Amino acid sequence: MRDHDMAAAAREPRKKSEDGFWDTIKVIIQALLIAFAVRMFLYQPFNIPSGSMYPTLKVGDYLFVSKLSYGYSKYSFNFGLNLFGTELFKFGPIPIDGRFVFPAEPKRGDVAVFKLPRDNETDYIKRVIGLPGDHVQMREGVLFINGVAVPKQRIADFVDVKGEGGGRPIPQYVETLPNGVTYNVLDFTPNGAADNTEEYVVPPDHYFMMGDNRDNSLDSRFGQNAPGGGVGFVPYENFVGRADIIFFSIEPDAAFWQIWKWPTSIRWLRFFNLVN
Structure with missing residues (x-):
């Protein structure tokens, strides 16, 4: 060669x-x-750091949030991209309040992630209760929408040894919204701090958000001028997306990266549960 x-x-x-x-x-x-x-x-992943959405979402749940659900605005992106005022891209045929959307807006009963209105930076997750123009009020722990009581049925107590209540039974109820959406709520303290409120009138292009853990949720029942700062009404443009599915869940006494704790701390039965 x-x-x-x-x-x-x-x-x-x-x-x-x-x-x-x-x-x-x-x-x-x-x-x-x-x-x-x-x-x-x-889809953006989020994890649940607090107990405000028990029993629907638990501390240690990791979920995917659909950004397509409500269209895009500058608050849909963590780095605050803002190309054309408050709108970003036109993916749908309907321009609404600085946001171009598909023909879909937040629906009553949706569990949604939004930017806290008082700083437009902090991510919050709550349930959509009041739509624009709705009258919302709590009376003795019962939710009223437009003057009509939302059905609230008592069911078995909620018990979570490692989570909310530390194993103590918490009174649990099923609420049914006017559009038929049902979900469980916790009401630990009868006539608690936010069980009796004024009547709120939701402004145009805003939404009234509440946590399912009624005595442990900073939500729209507390205005932005409340001591320590509240949530108040949430503008449409502040919505990031709808919570769709739990893809991972671990007990609050373990972290995601602590792989050696997975065999005893992972909540296998919550994997791939739809968020209702």
Whole structure:
């Protein structure tokens, strides 16, 4: 074999190795770009840090929030992208209050993530209770919408040894909203601090949000001028998305990264549960 043929043969494995390395790098970059696009425009992961949405959502739940549900605004993105005033992209045919949307707005009963109106930065998750123009009030722990009591049926006590209440039974009820959406709520203290309120009238393009854990939720029952700061009415443009599915769940005494605790702390039965 000639010298130059031998040299070419020696270079060939190295060239194939280099090509394989760069192919791997390109695949990784493409995968990262796809993951970034999905997180930015379609589904964003959130974890539940507080007990305000018990029993529907528990501390340690990790869920996907659909950003497509309500369209996009500058508050749909963590870095506050703002290209054209409050609107960003026109994905749907209906422009509403600085947001271009599909023909879908927050529905009564949706569990939604939104930016806290008083700072437009902090992520909150609550249930949509009042729509624009609604009259909302709490009387002796009963929710009234437009002067009509929301049916509230007593069911078995809620008990969670490692979560809310620390194993103490908490009175639990099923509420049924006017559109038929049902969900469980907790009412630990009869006639608690927010069990009797004034009548709130939801302004245009705003929503009234409440936590399912009625005695442990800072929500629209507390105005932005409340001591320590409240939530008040939530503008439509502050919605980030609708909570759709729980993809991971772990007890509050363990962290996501503590893999050695997974066998005893993971709540397997909550995996891939739809958020209702």
